[in-house]
Amino acid sequence: DGGITQSPKYLFRKEGQNVTLSCEQNLNHDAMYWYRQDPGQGLRLIYYSQIVNDFQKGDIAEGYSVSREKKESFPLTVTSAQKNPTAFYLCASRGQGSTNEKLFFGSGTQLSVL
Amino acid sequence: GESVGLHLPTLSVQEGDNSIINCAYSNSASDYFIWYKQESGKGPQFIIDIRSNMDKRQGQRVTVLLNKTVKHLSLQIAATQPGDSAVYFCAENLPRWRFGAGTRLTVKP
Numbered sequence: 398d399g400g401i402t403q404s405p406k407y408l409f410r411k412e413g414q415n416v417t418l419s420c421e422q423n424l425n426h427d428a429m430y431w432y433r434q435d436p437g438q439g440l441r442l443i444y445y446s447q448i449v450n451d452f453q454k455g456d457i458a459e460g461y462s463v464s465r466e467k468k469e470s471f472p473l474t475v476t477s478a479q480k481n482p483t484a485f486y487l488c489a490s491r492g493q494g495s496t497n498e499k500l501f502f503g504s505g506t507q508l509s510v511l
Numbered sequence: 512g513e514s515v516g517l518h519l520p521t522l523s524v525q526e527g528d529n530s531i532i533n534c535a536y537s538n539s540a541s542d543y544f545i546w547y548k549q550e551s552g553k554g555p556q557f558i559i560d561i562r563s564n565m566d567k568r569q570g571q572r573v574t575v576l577l578n579k580t581v582k583h584l585s586l587q588i589a590a591t592q593p594g595d596s597a598v599y600f601c602a603e604n605l606p607r608w609r610f611g612a613g614t615r616l617t618v619k620p
């Protein structure tokens with residue numbers, strides 16, 4: 398999947414529990430993104446990071462948190478405040494400059510609520 | 512609000528036929544577009560891209576057409592094969608990447 402590794406592939410969350418989804422890339426990309434995909438809908442942006450130690454809220458950031466301590470890693474935590482977390486979560490990255498705009502995606506994590 | 516959308520949510524074609532998948536984008540300032548293919552339970556795969564200074568771009572068995580006047584993209588797949596069965600969606604780059612919900616392509620043998 399283009400050098401982006403997401404884990405785990407399937408994740409189950411109990412009520413009141415925080416869970417963390419992993420995203421690692423070896424493409425030397427500066428920008429990384431987290432999207433949520435629900436059936437029949439387009440991808441929605443949760444958080445993005447243009448550079449290490451900086452990140453911005455996307456369109457649906459409530460109930461989620463991220464960190465960007467290393468260029469290669471951009472983990473997403475789904476907190477207990479997210480009341481409807483069941484979805485397919487996609488991590489993406491891209492390089493800098495007009496010739497490196499392509500978004501590359503990981504293989505996704507399916508999160509379900511127990 | 513505005514959104515990147517598709518004219519048809521499903522498309523069924525016979526193996527060997529050509530497929531055409533359409534997409535309406537929302538931002539006239541968008542200058543870069545991508546088509547992705549997504550198989551069930553997997554991440555989207557890049558198929559082909561096009562910049563706004565082009566009207567047409569061809570790849571291997573795929574062609575993307577861009578009509579800026581009506582903000583419309585299409586993806587043409589020649590000689591569609593069973594392995595082409597998937598959801599296809601378009602994306603536009605401005606102000607941030609926005610994605611259509613997708614069209615499910617089914618190829619009948």
